[in-house]
Amino acid sequence: MSGTTADTPIRKAILGSLVGTSLEWYDFFLYGSAAALVFNEVFFPTFDPLTGTLLSFLTFAIGFVARPIGGIVAGHYGDRFGRKKVLLFTVSLMGSSTVLIGLIPSYATIGVTAPILLIVVRLAQGFALGGEWAGGALMIAERAPSARRGFLTSFVQVGVPIGTLVSTAVLYLMSGILSRDAFLQWGWRVPFLLSVVVVLIGVYIRRQVGESPAFEKAAPERAPILTLLKTQPLDVLRVVGIRAGADILYYLLVTFLLTYVTTRLGLPRGVGLLAALVGAGMQLFTYPAFAALSDRYGRRKVTVFGAVGAFAWMFAFFPLVDSKNTGLILLAVVGGLFFHSAMYGVQASWICELFDTRHRYSGASLGYQLSGIVGGSLAPTIAVALLRASDSTTLVVVYVCAALALVAGTALLTRETRGGELTGAGSATKVRSAS
Numbered sequence: 506m507s508g509t510t511a512d513t514p515i516r517k518a519i520l521g522s523l524v525g526t527s528l529e530w531y532d533f534f535l536y537g538s539a540a541a542l543v544f545n546e547v548f549f550p551t552f553d554p555l556t557g558t559l560l561s562f563l564t565f566a567i568g569f570v571a572r573p574i575g576g577i578v579a580g581h582y583g584d585r586f587g588r589k590k591v592l593l594f595t596v597s598l599m600g601s602s603t604v605l606i607g608l609i610p611s612y613a614t615i616g617v618t619a620p621i622l623l624i625v626v627r628l629a630q631g632f633a634l635g636g637e638w639a640g641g642a643l644m645i646a647e648r649a650p651s652a653r654r655g656f657l658t659s660f661v662q663v664g665v666p667i668g669t670l671v672s673t674a675v676l677y678l679m680s681g682i683l684s685r686d687a688f689l690q691w692g693w694r695v696p697f698l699l700s701v702v703v704v705l706i707g708v709y710i711r712r713q714v715g716e717s718p719a720f721e722k723a724a725p726e727r728a729p730i731l732t733l734l735k736t737q738p739l740d741v742l743r744v745v746g747i748r749a750g751a752d753i754l755y756y757l758l759v760t761f762l763l764t765y766v767t768t769r770l771g772l773p774r775g776v777g778l779l780a781a782l783v784g785a786g787m788q789l790f791t792y793p794a795f796a797a798l799s800d801r802y803g804r805r806k807v808t809v810f811g812a813v814g815a816f817a818w819m820f821a822f823f824p825l826v827d828s829k830n831t832g833l834i835l836l837a838v839v840g841g842l843f844f845h846s847a848m849y850g851v852q853a854s855w856i857c858e859l860f861d862t863r864h865r866y867s868g869a870s871l872g873y874q875l876s877g878i879v880g881g882s883l884a885p886t887i888a889v890a891l892l893r894a895s896d897s898t899t900l901v902v903v904y905v906c907a908a909l910a911l912v913a914g915t916a917l918l919t920r921e922t923r924g925g926e927l928t929g930a931g932s933a934t935k936v937r938s939a940s
Contacts, residue, residue, distance in 0.1 A: 530668025568631030569882030579636020580867030600704025607697025659796030744872025746915025750908035752880030811847025
């Protein structure tokens, strides 16, 4: 692309979505890591370590419950009044909630009030994230040329590994330079408090991004969510089917692994954090790479490749991790995240292309966030429960493989959308011939 003025809007949209989403997922994954590493001792110290971790993961799951509500509200206002205003609100609420988590006193200080406050703030955090992803994806997708929409829109997905890298790196640094007692007392709070800077940067950048041209050309509806449920309910379910299994795989590889290597294998917490860092670094490149492949070969083929590959990899994952060899643990996580990239890298474009412009924000938000409840919200909790009940990882593997089979099956039943236009009203229904 040349440096013409016509190129400027898409570059600004990519920067606004990438930076904003990176900041949002920094906050969100910081919580997941802290739930795995410290919340059991800070907020649930009266329980044994595994039960305390299970309760910590339940507070992690609670955030997902608020996400569809946030998605519905953000989708309604985003489809009626514009994408930009909603995105400014979500980044502000998400950052503020994360700062508050870092300020909540421990159970030892205020008793049962501490976990109650944690749950309340976590609900606000989940509400904000509910409208974040879809808005960021639409700001790119509704500007991108159809031939490169998969690749360009994938940069909203790149925000996920960036957020994971930064949050995990800060936790890794704090846990490395502080004693265990100091980390539990105050060190874990520092990354949360840093969001006061993060939210200011996010708001500043998003104020520079204009409104989506596709939204400006479409006639807003009074009740976009109702129209969505009347006209495209199956597409919402297709999004859930495509996404849920990828979410389950991801949270097993990143969040559950932190608990498994520390409480089950007795390894330092840094091993799991290092694996998450290396995997996130790889996904900075694999998300756009697989998305670019989907522009050429189609969203469906790339998604099925990822699901089938991850299905096979799960049979090697725990033997590699159980070796207690740091190099093999890294291989296990990186291999799983490679196949996850094929599924997740194409989702931003595919999900946006499925829905009509007039209720695209509502459709993308609702489908994406419902899949979070079905998939990611309970994945760490279910994995810990299965491990505890059977004292084996076999049921965990069965659980993840069943979810991946759902991804492949749903993808095969979902229409191909690459190459379609997103201007005005309508979804991307015109596609190129298969190559």
